[in-house]
Amino acid sequence: MIQVRVFDHEHEKDLEKDMNRFLKQLDENNLxxxxxxxxxxxxxxxxxxxxxCFSAMVIYKA
Structure with missing residues (x-):
């Protein structure tokens, strides 16, 4: 199943930290x-x- 995760922050460093935390638990092959x-x-x-407004959307396989 394909899923998305949306991140939205006012500061780029907050976005970076939040995304890195999520990506750390995601299998690289599923990204x-x-x-x-x-x-x-x-x-x-x-x-x-x-x-x-700094935002990103991660598309991944669940």
Missing amino acids: IDIKYNVAAIQEEEEDEEQIY
Whole structure:
């Protein structure tokens, strides 16, 4: 059976840690693909900072 696991974090290091924890328990032969995305959102106020969303989807065989 093909399954997916979605990860979503505001900081890339948090995404990395979470994914590595999951991948560590996954048999390497069951990994199919990893899709990665970064989105940046500008706050409406001019002096506000950007908000980042780092996400990834792991596609694997269960």
